[in-house]
Amino acid sequence: SQELEQSPQSLIVQEGKNLTINCTSSKTLYGLYWYKQKYGEGLIFLMMLQKGGEEKSHEKITAKLDEKKQQSSLHITASQPSHAGIYLCGALPGGATNKLIFGTGTLLAVQP
Amino acid sequence: DGGITQSPKYLFRKEGQNVTLSCEQNLNHDAMYWYRQDPGQGLRLIYYSQIVNDFQKGDIAEGYSVSREKKESFPLTVTSAQKNPTAFYLCASSIWGGTGVAKNIQYFGAGTRLSVL
Numbered sequence: 001s002q003e004l005e006q007s008p009q010s011l012i013v014q015e016g017k018n019l020t021i022n023c024t025s026s027k028t029l030y031g032l033y034w035y036k037q038k039y040g041e042g043l044i045f046l047m048m049l050q051k052g053g054e055e056k057s058h059e060k061i062t063a064k065l066d067e068k069k070q071q072s073s074l075h076i077t078a079s080q081p082s083h084a085g086i087y088l089c090g091a092l093p094g095g096a097t098n099k100l101i102f103g104t105g106t107l108l109a110v111q112p
Numbered sequence: 113d114g115g116i117t118q119s120p121k122y123l124f125r126k127e128g129q130n131v132t133l134s135c136e137q138n139l140n141h142d143a144m145y146w147y148r149q150d151p152g153q154g155l156r157l158i159y160y161s162q163i164v165n166d167f168q169k170g171d172i173a174e175g176y177s178v179s180r181e182k183k184e185s186f187p188l189t190v191t192s193a194q195k196n197p198t199a200f201y202l203c204a205s206s207i208w209g210g211t212g213v214a215k216n217i218q219y220f221g222a223g224t225r226l227s228v229l
Contacts, residue, residue, distance in 0.1 A: 031213030035220075042118075042202060042220035050213045088154070090218070098143065098162075098206070098216050099170070104154040 004091055006103035013079050014111050021074045021106045023089035030094030032072045034063050037086040037105070046074075076108075084110045114139050118203050118221035124229050125190065125197055133188045133224045135203035142208050144186035145218060148172060149200040158201075161186055190226065200225050 005024045013019050023032070031050050035043040047056045049065035049072060056063050060083075062075045076083055086107050090100040116137045125131045137144065146158040157170030161180040175194025180186055186205075190197045204218040 031216065033217060040200070040223070040225065042116075042222045043204075043218075045217055045219060048213060048217055090155075092213055092216055098208075099157060099160065100216065100218060102155040104152060 004089055004101055004103035006087075006089060006106050008106060009104070010107040010109075012109045012111060015080060016078050019076050019079055019108070021087050021108070023072045023074070023091075023103050025070045025091060027070070027093065029065070029069045029072075029091045031092035032063075032065055032069075033090040033092075033100070034072070034074055035088045035090060037088060039086070043088065079108075079110045081110045081112055084108055116203060116205055116219060116221035118201075118224050120224060121222065123224055123226045125226060126229050128192045130189055130191050131197075131226070133190070133201055133203075133226070135186045135188065135221060136184055137186075137203075137205045137219075137221075138184060139205055139219065140183070141205035141219075142183070143206045143216075144180070145204040145206075146170075146176070146178065146186070146188045147202045147204065149202055149223075155202065158188065197226055198228050 007022045033048050034046040037043045047063045052067040052069045054065045060077045065072045086105045088105045089103045119134045143162050145160040147155040156172050158176050159178040161167035167178050167180050177189045201224045203221045206216050206218045208215040
């Protein structure tokens, strides 16, 4: 079965620093979604990637999908305390299914 | 405001008791999902439904039951057969249960935390 691996599992950065979170799949992805979760709350949709080489940005967060569509990265520029939380990637594995698979998440802490 | 409402936010279950978690959406989405989230394990799919009066088991359906009598509502019952129910439960919905990437963006409720007394 297809799995998503996220790295790192956790990350502590100083405010203002840049950081990158990775999401790697064992198989080619049909679609890739990034979500953010505050502890004890629901997931907030951030961005969707579909095409190999695609890149999207929203405010200070940029997500990329590699050409082979097996790895995605989430880059945060000049991190702020408001960026703290758990980042999860979700993937549409393709084929005749609309069930998403999720990575285990990356816990981000931003120190003022 | 459109969105997904889960209630209650916190729920306690006694031994041998069935409890029901509510999920309501006003997004006019066809598909709805229930996930269980445990520390370090990510999200695991319990049940999902693509249309009214139809639903399918996910990866961990044992000990759970659902119904989909209305498009807006997808309640989850945690039965006494679920021996380890303590977890954070998340409900989600998406526009359409097909395979289109954009139409499968899932939007989530705020979650229900279930604990055992």
